[in-house]
Amino acid sequence: MTTDTKIDLDHAQLLEYLLNITRRMVEMRSLDPLLAFVIDESLKIVGAEQGYIVLKREDGDIDFRILRDCQGQDLEPQPDVISRSILQEALTTGQSLVVRNAMTDPRFSHSLSVMALRLRSVMCVPLITQNHIVGAIYVENRSVHGRFGEEDVIPLELISHQAAVAIQNAKLNDELKIANDHLRQLDAMKNKFIMLISHELQTPLTAVKSYASLMSRVLDAADTEVKLAEAGPISHKLNRSVERLNQTITEIIQLFRIISGQLQLNSTDIDLEQLLKQILKRFGKTIEKRGIQIELIDIDQLPHLEGDQHLLTVLFENVLGNAVKYTPDYGNISISGATQGDHIEIKIQDSGIGVPGDEQTRVFDLFYVLGSLLNHSSNKLSFQGGGLGLGLPTAKGIIEAHGGKIHLLSPIYENEQFPGTACVISLPLSTAGDLHNPTV
Numbered sequence: 001m002t003t004d005t006k007i008d009l010d011h012a013q014l015l016e017y018l019l020n021i022t023r024r025m026v027e028m029r030s031l032d033p034l035l036a037f038v039i040d041e042s043l044k045i046v047g048a049e050q051g052y053i054v055l056k057r058e059d060g061d062i063d064f065r066i067l068r069d070c071q072g073q074d075l076e077p078q079p080d081v082i083s084r085s086i087l088q089e090a091l092t093t094g095q096s097l098v099v100r101n102a103m104t105d106p107r108f109s110h111s112l113s114v115m116a117l118r119l120r121s122v123m124c125v126p127l128i129t130q131n132h133i134v135g136a137i138y139v140e141n142r143s144v145h146g147r148f149g150e151e152d153v154i155p156l157e158l159i160s161h162q163a164a165v166a167i168q169n170a171k172l173n174d175e176l177k178i179a180n181d182h183l184r185q186l187d188a189m190k191n192k193f194i195m196l197i198s199h200e201l202q203t204p205l206t207a208v209k210s211y212a213s214l215m216s217r218v219l220d221a222a223d224t225e226v227k228l229a230e231a232g233p234i235s236h237k238l239n240r241s242v243e244r245l246n247q248t249i250t251e252i253i254q255l256f257r258i259i260s261g262q263l264q265l266n267s268t269d270i271d272l273e274q275l276l277k278q279i280l281k282r283f284g285k286t287i288e289k290r291g292i293q294i295e296l297i298d299i300d301q302l303p304h305l306e307g308d309q310h311l312l313t314v315l316f317e318n319v320l321g322n323a324v325k326y327t328p329d330y331g332n333i334s335i336s337g338a339t340q341g342d343h344i345e346i347k348i349q350d351s352g353i354g355v356p357g358d359e360q361t362r363v364f365d366l367f368y369v370l371g372s373l374l375n376h377s378s379n380k381l382s383f384q385g386g387g388l389g390l391g392l393p394t395a396k397g398i399i400e401a402h403g404g405k406i407h408l409l410s411p412i413y414e415n416e417q418f419p420g421t422a423c424v425i426s427l428p429l430s431t432a433g434d435l436h437n438p439t440v
Contacts, residue, residue: 006047025166035066038163046152048139055135085111090124097124101145121147127164207241258397265308290329297336305429315398318391326352346425354410354419364396
């Protein structure tokens with residue numbers, strides 16, 4: 001069927017045709033193919049030029065899901081190429097509408113969309129299931145008036161009744177598939193986290209065991225001068241390994257405090273310029289060794305804010321550490337600041353590998369690690385180095401506890417071209433004594 005001519009069927013043939021459509025809809029499990037099938041068959045049944053299927057969202061707004069012409073071609077759904085007044089009438093009343101000539105119909109001729117689009121034949125049938133209007137089928141023919149009559153309503157309503165049920169089932173199936181995929185991803189992330197935490201704990205524990213054994217042998221030596229000469233460096237390495245072990249455990253405890261709602265803010269006056277400079281000083285040796293250039297832009301112009309000094313330090317250590325980790329040697333990182341009303345906005349831009357579009361929100365999920373475990377190393381600040389995948393979820397929890405927001409901006413993910421990533425942090429100037437609930 002390649003024209004807008006109605007299919008020519010007698011009563012019995014039409015019933016059989018509609019029964020076959022119903023059977024097909026029952027068999028379809030995915031929403032998008034179902035919607036395409038429903039609108040194609042609707043156009044054939046009534047001989048329309050083109051048609052929409054619109055679905056109502058939970059917030060009551062309208063989602064223009066599909067627009068196709070009588071040749072089965074997808075058109076770009078645009079709200080301004082449909083009569084909102086006709087559509088809204090059907091969605092509000094739950095009654096089907098047949099408009100023989102919209103330009104002369106006293107109910108709709110005054111509508112701006114009808115006049116602008118010069119609409120003539122229009123038919124709109126609501127999609128109703130369990131006495132709930134979930135959307136509508138909207139078909140039109142602009143070239144002639146009187147294309148649709150009352151006899152066209154019954155077959156289109158029969159399609160719409162079964163379509164409404166099929167659409168709800170398909171949406172549930174799609175949601176179930178998404179949920180199952182998410183559960184599988186969570187299971188994979190859990191397994192990855194177990195591997196990461198085993199590595200992160202095993203490395204310093206092995207070092208502690210080795211240095212403790214070596215220290216024992218040194219202390220057993222008879223020569224006191226040998227003891228003094230060798231015990232110092234070994235003790236330093238032993239302490240460093242213990243500190244790393246303690247840091248890993250602290251990261252885990254800190255995040256689970258956020259998740260369990262046990263995070264408490266101890267707000268004080270914060271000078272962000274000094275805080276950021278102190279953090280960069282701690283990263284100094286790594287940044288210098290890897291040849292990364294750091295630029296501060298307008299940070300000294302920022303006003304002080306109220307916040308938890310310790311938690312904000314953890315926040316920026318995690319975000320800046322992430323920028324260093326995913327920026328190649330001799331890359332660039334800029335840290336810029338601006339005041340936006342009653343908020344401060346900090347933008348940390350790196351020249352690293354970027355983040356894929358579909359992962360720019362997922363990197364804030366618990367245990368999510370960007371990239372392969374093959375890139376994992378014991379040095380957290382080496383290029384694509386180690387970590388438990390807790391840095392950004394922890395940062396998000398701390399920011400939300402302060403009443404702020406965080407998001408990433410990255411054009412693409414490219415492990416060789418280095419498109420870069422911008423992490424944008426918005427923090428209120430004052431916490432006003434409120435403790436916000438983080439959503440990690």
